[in-house]
Amino acid sequence: MAAAESPLARLSPRQRTAVTRAQIETVSARAVGLFGLVFAAQTAPIALAQNPALYVGAGTVLMAGLYGGIASLAIASITKIAMHRVSLLFAIAYAASVLAWPALVADPAALSGEVPWIYYLCTVATTAACIALPLWGAVAYTVLVPIAYGVVRQGPPGGDAGVVIATLDATYSIILGLVVLIIITMLRQASGSVDSAQxxxxxxxxxxxxxxxxxxxxxxxxxxxxxxxxxxxxxxxxxxxxxxxxxxxxxxxxxxxxxxxxxAPGVPSAVERVELTVLVRRLRSALSTFATPFQIRQVHASGVHLPVEAVEAIYSAAVQGMVNSIQHGDGDEERPIRRSLRVRGVGRDGVVVEIEDDGVGFERSLVPSGRLGIRMSIEERMASAGGSARVASWPGEGTRVLICWPAELDETETAS
CATH class of the missing domain: 1.20.5 (Single alpha-helices involved in coiled-coils or other helix-helix interfaces)
Structure with missing residues (x-):
């Protein structure tokens, strides 16, 4: 006879398909990276043709900076590393290039009637600003940078286009940038509502x-x-x-x-299992209550399912490890202490949680036996749940807490 389906199985979040805020940010960044590469390829011949009108080396440096920034945008969007930071740096670099353009042109007559090639990258820059900046900052950038270009466009270094053409070019860039900003903002708000509901x-x-x-x-x-x-x-x-x-x-x-x-201590019952993402969300929620920031990263969390008892033990041990770092990691140091939390799924039913800081550290042998924060709240708690925990610290070199479930993973982590 087939076992009856648990009522909780119908509540399982495993088949979550809604679009999240993080996915919107990733898609937006990848769109900027992709179209940025297309615009860069299209404008490269124009940039090379206008290069003789600039001071020696100025055009090369400008092309290297902007095209290198676009390439960095594409790489950051693919790897999902520092997407907002790279977008912000490119937006700043483009704005600086627009303002510096008149000073870089050595022969304005050579550009008479020509459109400066940096104009064609304006939409890429305003979209990068939409990704990197809050709404008010993105609106200000989308309006002010095209206006600055319009001012440059009127003079001889900008092709001596006149007020009408310069105004039309600036207006076109503002409208296009605002349309992109509205789309991204609407998607962010919709996905934010979905995230809250989830x-x-x-x-x-x-x-x-x-x-x-x-x-x-x-x-x-x-x-x-x-x-x-x-x-x-x-x-x-x-x-x-x-x-x-x-x-x-x-x-x-x-x-x-x-x-x-x-x-007796042993492997928790697997009657009910939950997805590892539930543990990650609980840890993020706990981090939001701390005044001290942690850099959190999750790897291979989707598709990993753990027993409820294991999730409870891992959560409690990890929170205790973070609390210990906050309470004891700073010492008398005046420099900022870097703290991180990394959750990594292993296979379909394993997890490794790492809590690290580069604080003052300590000598384990000198910890009084009456202090239960490490032994009881972390190590023995995990052992009783069928997992393991190790705390490694060195004076002046920080502390690392390694939490593994099941316990067999600890041998793999030690070997690696």
């Missing part, structure tokens, strides 16, 4: 999972007590001869063994 659903799911796990454990223990302990006590009370008392003694030993087995 967060609320995951919190409800998390609570339901824990309540269900507690209920499952209560029923299991009740059944064990009823089937073993109470039966043994009734048998012992009714025993009238040596044979019956011997049987009651055997039943008592068996009941004690079953109780010890139920309470």
């Amino acid at each position: 967060e609320a659903a995951l919190r409800r799911y998390d609570i339901a999972v824990r309540q269900h796990a507690n209920e499952v454990e209560r029923v299991r223990i009740d059944a064990l007590v009823h089937d073993s302990v109470l039966t043994t006590m009734l048998t012992a009370a009714a025993a009238e001869d040596g044979q019956e008392r011997a049987r009651a003694a055997r039943m008592a030993r068996d009941a004690v063994a079953r109780l010890a087995e139920a309470g």
Whole structure:
């Protein structure tokens, strides 16, 4: 007979397909990188043709800076590393190039009637600003940078286009930039609402999972007590001869063994499992309550499912590790301490959590035995859940907490 589906299975977030804010940011950055490369390829011949009109070396430096920035945008969008930072640097570099253009032109007559090649990258720059800056900053950039170009366009270094043409060029860039900004803003707001709804659903799911796990454990223990302990006590009370008392003694030993087995440390029950992303969201929520920032990173979190008991133990141990870093990592140091939290899924049912800081560190052998933050709250807590935890620290070199589930992963991490 097929097992009945758990009510919690219908609540599982595994099949989440909604578009999130992070995905919108990634898609936007990749669009800028892709179209930036296209615009760069189209403008390269124009830039080379106008290069003799600029001072020696100025055109080469300008092309290297802007085209290198576009290439960096493409790489950052693909690797998802520092997308906002690279976008901001390119937007700043482009604005500086527009303002510096008149000073870079050595022969304005050579550009008479020509459109400066940097104009064709204006939309790339305004879109990068939309990604990197808050709404008010993006609006200001989208308006002010094209206006600055329009001013440059009127003079001889800008091709001596006159007020009408310069105004039309600037207006076109402003309108196009604002359209892109409106689209990105609307997508961000929509995806932000989706993220909020998902967060609320995951919190409800998390609570339901824990309540269900507690209920499952209560029923299991009740059944064990009823089937073993109470039966043994009734048998012992009714025993009238040596044979019956011997049987009651055997039943008592068996009941004690079953109780010890139920309470012994080991691998948590896999009756109910949750996705690793639930743990990541809980850790992000905990980090939001700290005044001290942590850099958080997740790797291969999708598709990894862990027992509820393991998730609870990992979460508690990780939070304790972060609290220890906040309380003891700074010491008397006046420099800013870098702290990071990394959650990495391993296979389909394993996880490694790393908490690191470059603070003052400590000597483990000098920690008083009465201090339970490491031994009880981290190491023994994970051991009781079938996992492992190791705390490594060196005076003046920071601290690293490595949490693994299941415990076998610790050997792999040590070997690597």
